[in-house]
Amino acid sequence: MSELHKFLFDGLPVRGVLVRLTDAWTEILQRRASNTTTGAYAPAVRDMLGEMTAAAALMQANIKFDGSLVLQIFGDGPVKVAVVEVQSDLALRATATVQPQVEPGATLSQMVNVRNLGRCAITLDPKTKFPGQQPYQGVVPLFDDHGHAIEKLSAVLEHYMLQSEQLDTTLVLAADDKVAAGLLIQRLPMAGAGNLAGSMVSKENEDQIGLNENYNRIAVLASSLKREELLTLDVETILRRLFWEESITRFEPLVGDTAPRFACNCSRERVGKMIVGLGREEAEDIISERGDIEVGCEFCGLQYRFDPIDAAQLFVDAVQIVSPGTEAH
Numbered sequence: 671m672s673e674l675h676k677f678l679f680d681g682l683p684v685r686g687v688l689v690r691l692t693d694a695w696t697e698i699l700q701r702r703a704s705n706t707t708t709g710a711y712a713p714a715v716r717d718m719l720g721e722m723t724a725a726a727a728l729m730q731a732n733i734k735f736d737g738s739l740v741l742q743i744f745g746d747g748p749v750k751v752a753v754v755e756v757q758s759d760l761a762l763r764a765t766a767t768v769q770p771q772v773e774p775g776a777t778l779s780q781m782v783n784v785r786n787l788g789r790c791a792i793t794l795d796p797k798t799k800f801p802g803q804q805p806y807q808g809v810v811p812l813f814d815d816h817g818h819a820i821e822k823l824s825a826v827l828e829h830y831m832l833q834s835e836q837l838d839t840t841l842v843l844a845a846d847d848k849v850a851a852g853l854l855i856q857r858l859p860m861a862g863a864g865n866l867a868g869s870m871v872s873k874e875n876e877d878q879i880g881l882n883e884n885y886n887r888i889a890v891l892a893s894s895l896k897r898e899e900l901l902t903l904d905v906e907t908i909l910r911r912l913f914w915e916e917s918i919t920r921f922e923p924l925v926g927d928t929a930p931r932f933a934c935n936c937s938r939e940r941v942g943k944m945i946v947g948l949g950r951e952e953a954e955d956i957i958s959e960r961g962d963i964e965v966g967c968e969f970c971g972l973q974y975r976f977d978p979i980d981a982a983q984l985f986v987d988a989v990q991i992v993s994p995g996t997e998a999h
């Protein structure tokens with residue numbers, strides 16, 4: 671079963687999160703495999719999306735935030751878009767748009783960064799927004815400071831965390847056809863920083879980047895975790911092998927009902943709005959061509975079918991919403 675564990679290194683400004691997605695991950699893969707239009711993911715795409723899913727769960731679990739965290743890669747290669755959404759309660763869904771097929775053993779840049787134009791975006795979309803509030807979004811390229819393509823998703827995200835939060839972060843990610851897993855180690859903001867002015871906090875944190883010996887030692891230990899170990903060993907064994915010389919405080923693990931799990935929040939209402947967005951003419955064209963409008967959810971595979979009467983009703987409803995109280999019918 672899927673599980674997520676948080677822990678602190680006693681007396682040190684370092685925290686960690688470890689996630690293993692099993693049933694949550696295989697459900698995403700099964701739903702994709704049973705989609706007759708797309709078929710199953712190629713192994714290289716599957717592993718990239720699995721690493722993204724583990725990373726997004728780690729990042730959501732690591733922040734205090736009520737809303738959805740969306741991790742996206744906009745590729746310039748065969749993978750056009752890969753997206754993972756994780757809600758505050760760790761309900762998650764993921765999908766990728768791939769065209770044409772990806773070769774076995776393809777690297778990250780062969781999939782999403784062929785001409786160095788690929789981008790990775792992280793969006794925090796609050797559940798309740800004040801009027802006009804936009805979701806927060808940060809975007810990083812898929813190349814390093816010297817313009818060289820980065821071949822590990824973990825390195826892309828470490829770069830993002832350093833830029834956006836001024837915090838050293840170490841990520842180890844791995845995925846296959848059964849498990850998507852990840853380990854995050856992060857340096858905490860300086861103790862007592864809460865008493866200082868905002869600008870001072872950020873300055874002091876910046877000065878600490880790369881210099882905290884305790885963080886550096888633990889980061890080296892974390893980085894020694896091999897892909898195979900992360901995929902096959904249980905959480906207790908991983909933590910004991912890596913950090914047996916450190917003193918760790920564990921939090922109550924998120925397992926069972928509170929564990930990360932697959933859930934899709936698509937709805938007939940939302941699909942209806944999308945059809946209205948196409949415009950009446952376009953919708954009527956589709957209906958005269960095929961007799962109905964059918965839209966499949968890319969995340970869960972659910973099919974939404976609108977016959978001519980349903981579709982006509984969508985536009986009637988839309989008019990009433992747009993102009994309430996005027997020209998009553």
Ligand SMILES: [Zn+2]
Pocket residue numbers: 934935936967968969970971972
């Ligand atoms: Zn869905």
